[in-house]
Amino acid sequence: MSKNKKDKDDSHSGTIALNKRAKFEYKFDERVEAGLMLQGWEVKSLRAGRANITDAYAIIRNGEMFLFGAQIVPLGAASTHVVADDRRTRKLLLHREEIDRLTGQVERKGYTLVPTALYWKHNRAKVELGLALGKKEHDKRDTIKDREWQIEKQRTMRAKNRDA
Numbered sequence: 001m002s003k004n005k006k007d008k009d010d011s012h013s014g015t016i017a018l019n020k021r022a023k024f025e026y027k028f029d030e031r032v033e034a035g036l037m038l039q040g041w042e043v044k045s046l047r048a049g050r051a052n053i054t055d056a057y058a059i060i061r062n063g064e065m066f067l068f069g070a071q072i073v074p075l076g077a078a079s080t081h082v083v084a085d086d087r088r089t090r091k092l093l094l095h096r097e098e099i100d101r102l103t104g105q106v107e108r109k110g111y112t113l114v115p116t117a118l119y120w121k122h123n124r125a126k127v128e129l130g131l132a133l134g135k136k137e138h139d140k141r142d143t144i145k146d147r148e149w150q151i152e153k154q155r156t157m158r159a160k161n162r163d164a
């Protein structure tokens with residue numbers, strides 16, 4: 001009985017969208033989980049996996065945090081009486097202390113709030129925000145060099161294991 005209940009709870013868990021480009025463009029110091037205020041059609045679209053956070057960023061205005069640039073494409077069977085704006089500004093839900101702490105980091109130290117993942121947690125949509133600094137060109141080159149070295153190392157190990 002408990003196994004069926006667990007399977008039912010996990011039916012909508014998991015990742016909706018990832019921002020893989022952010023790992024290349026930014027160096028992350030901290031990650032924060034935030035809730036997301038959504039309309040009904042947006043929840044249905046997220047359940048269908050129709051979201052993109054590649055160009056998104058978070059900003060703090062008047063003591064509240066908002067997500068800009070996140071694209072949630074409406075489903076074709078969406079209601080006709082609702083005008084769906086796929087790139088509308090969405091409010092992020094955080095505790096006041098977290099918003100105040102992040103405001104200080106962003107304003108004083110020049111950090112940027114970049115969404116790295118959009119996922120389900122207990123049937124609620126959550127956004128993982130990374131407190132990030134932009135990488136310089138030489139840092140990006142180092143990242144590419146390290147990634148290529150890891151790939152070459154794996155190839156060498158596989159070839160050596162096949163010969164043995």
